[in-house]
Amino acid sequence: MERSDEALLERVARRDDDAFDVLVARYRERAHRIAWSILRNAEDARDLSQEAFIRLYRSAGSFRGSARVSTWFYRILVNLCLDHRRRRRWWDRFVDSGSGAGDTALLDRLPAAGVHPDDDLARGETMSRVWSAVDRLSSHQRAAVVLQLEGLPTSEIAEALGCSEATVRVHLHRALAALRKSLRET
């Protein structure tokens, strides 16, 4: 049985639920991780990663094969996440600004995995600082960084974000410059 993404998606377009389940199992962890990395909210990450698969199911028939299935899917997912973030940003700023709780909330949202209790404090502080700075990047810069860390080449990040490779490089350049500044701050 053909198990390539493209073949599976073709079957999904014919409403083959087994093929859909295989595709979901193949990409759900990564989709959830990307959504979470962009949104930093467990509930939103769950909802939007599921929503991306629902859209994949419903629009499988419109896939034209000009990109890889995975890239096409990441584009659906990232668009959903960026839209969501855009809609929430205004309100979040309003609620968090000046409350003094914003930084605490951010630290709460930073998950502990990757820094074990016996890791040194400095590592934890670096993590807070650099990832707090990631939180402050523009949505596209942040998405570019997240997708880069997922191991996507610039060409695929460009397709996922719907922009040119040169634009992705500009996003990454600016993001890295901003993050470098956060690392230098003490």
Added chain:
Amino acid sequence: MTARHVDAEVVPYVLGELASEDRARVETHLAACRPCRETAASFRTVLTELVATRAQPPAVHWSRWQAELRRKLDSRLERSRTPPHEREVAGPRHARLGWHAVPLALSGALAAVLLYLAVHGIGQEPRVPQLVGDPRPADLTLDETIAGRRLDMLRHYSVVERLDLLEDLDVIGNLDRLADVKEGRASAMAEG
């Protein structure tokens, strides 16, 4: 060989995405140009830090997650098969909004304008805030003054009340969160 800096190529160089010829050219430049060399080194450090301190999302119970996805998908498919007048309110929030989305978006934008006017006043503060649906990147930091004034606005309960009248579900939904986050302030606000 420092005549032309390699700013545009530092990122692809650090990511290892340059063809060998370009990589050699960039390396020659880096050997002779300290600023570009430092930029490349610092970008590499940042990437290393990001990878080393990268956090994993909270654990997910995947069979539960997938069952939930299946439920949502079935309900959405069911919805699309049911004539609009027979539909019950079901499915994810995005779907429930349906045709309400347009007036909601408009009322959201209006609410944002009202709040903007409440915070900044007419004819003051040339800086335009990020409004609902505004695609501009907004990595501006808020200064203390504006943050303080935004909080002051919370005390103008009439503004919040206005939002309620506009039936912006997003905003109303978030008022609960506001109450959680700012218990003290929220109760004061309700009294005020």
